[in-house]
Amino acid sequence: MAVDLDAPADTNMMRIVHAALRxxxxxxxxxxxxxxxxxxxxxxxLARHLGWMMAFLEAHHRSEDEGLYPPIHERAPDAAVLLCDMARDHASVAGAVAAVETTAHRYEECDDREALIAALDGLRDVLLPHLQREEDELMPVVSRVMTTGEWNAIEQAHNLAGKSKAQLAREGHWLIDGASPDDRARVLGLVPLVPRLILLYGFGPSYRRHQRTCWNMRRHHVQHEGSTSVVVEADLDAVWDIVRDPTRVGEWSHECVGAEWVGATGAHPGARFRGRNRQGLLRWGRLCEVVRIEPGELVWRTVPTRLYPDSTEWAIRVDRVDAGTRIEQSFRVVKGTWLEPVYARLLPAHHERTAALTNDLERIGALAAGRRDPRASITRRTEGASRDAVA
Ligand SMILES: [Fe+2]
Ligand SMILES: [Fe+2]
Structure with a gap:
């Protein structure tokens, strides 16, 4: 499809880059x-990947400081304060990036996890609010004063020019790793057909090897535990109203399309509900049970049955923070199954679930804030499956 270069700038790439960082x-x-x-x-x-990612983040901010912000400053005087805040954020992020670089380098030499975790937490504290504000407040200004042609030219000059094919391929695979089909198509659409095939099939195996080593993914296994969190600009009570009712899961889950109570009318320990799941052509249901519910926290598990002998415990916790509400989701397989290799083959999205689960939490935030956010649109993966399939 031909791209209208005179149309308002399509800033989706900014969101896609930020999503990969998160x-x-x-x-x-x-x-x-x-x-x-x-x-x-x-x-x-992992240490080397974090080093690579910090260099990528530094380059990303340099391209904004030198390529993107100056023309916006010129054309949108009303955004002067916002741009000033963005530049100040970049300075704070630079300090946190340096701390991650130092501790990641040390972690490569010896297992000093605590220092690296502290540095990553420090980075998250300054980076995540910046990414969010850049998407929510600055990108609409960019689309207002810049065309897609101008945006693409900045992208070419500051983010693509001078990079080797191997570098571009690694960045490309990193961006589409766990991305929704729409975002994957957006990234791959930037590459002409032949280089795209080389990117996908020539560089794909080495990226997947790197991915498996870095995140300890095994070929025919699913992720057994994980957690993810986001801070959303939404009221705690509005978020909790959505989270505490498992029958609303279909409104925000990328996999569960609906749920109904089974012999219960509300959440209390022991209350059961059945979730209906869909991924591509696959459809299945799982019986679930509330384990614990208290203000700000819901814990439930999938109930093992003859057909699905596994069980996973899930927890969602919400807390009020300065910027809004922090939503944290975690899961842990509490009963495995010999069927796991089958699940892993049918549902490769369960090899690593962080991106999909983070998007779910963003959708809860968007719902609670009463907005429809393009980032939050539900995209049903063709390759994935429900949390309830193996979870
Ligand atoms: Fe950015
Ligand atoms: Fe930025």
Whole structure:
């Protein structure tokens, strides 16, 4: 499809880049805080990946400082304060990035996890609000005063020019890792057909090897535990109203399309509900049970049955923070099954679930704030499956 270069700037790439940064910060935290710490080969791969990611983030901010912000400053005088805040954020982020670089380098040499976790938390504290504000407040200004042609030219000059094919391929695979089909198509659509095929099939295996080592994914296994969190600009009570009712899960889950109470009318320990799930052509239902509910926290588990003998415990916790509400979701397989290799083959999205689960939490925030956010649109993966399939 021909791109209208005179149309208002399509800033989706900014959101896609930010999503990849958020995703791997969550993955890194999950890996570093897991009950069994990364073995040596994972530790080295993780440390090097964080070093690569920090260099990418520095380059991303440099391209904004030098390529994007100056023309916006000129054309949108009303955005002067916002741009000033953005530049100040970049300075704070630079300090936090340096701390992650130092501690990641040390982590590569020896298992000093605590220092790296603290540095990553420090980075998250300054980076995540910046990414959100840039998307929510600055990108609409960019679309107002800049065309897609001008946006693409900045992208070419500051983010693509001078990079080797291997560098571009790694960045491309990193951006589409766990992305929705729409975002994957957006990234791949930037590459002409032949280079796209080389990117996908020539560089794909090495990225997947790197991914498996870094995040300890095994070919025919599913992720057994994980957690992710977001801070949303929404009222705590509005978020909790959505979260505390498991029958509303279909409104925000990328996999569960609906749920109904089974012999219960509300959430209390022991109350059961059945979730209906869909991924591509696959459809299935799982019986679930509320384990615990108290203000701000809901815990439930999938009930093992003859057909689905596994069980996973899920928890969602909400807390009020300065910027709005923090939503944290975690899961842990509490009963495995010999069917796991089958699940893993049918549902490759369950090899690593951080990106999809983070998007779910963003959708809860958007629902609670009463807005429809393009980032929050539900995209049903063709390759994935429900939390309830193996969880
Ligand atoms: Fe950005
Ligand atoms: Fe930025």
């Amino acid at each position: 995703r791997d910060l969550e993955r890194a935290r999950t890996a570093l805080t897991a009950a069994s710490p990364p073995a040596e080969h994972q530790r080295i791969a």
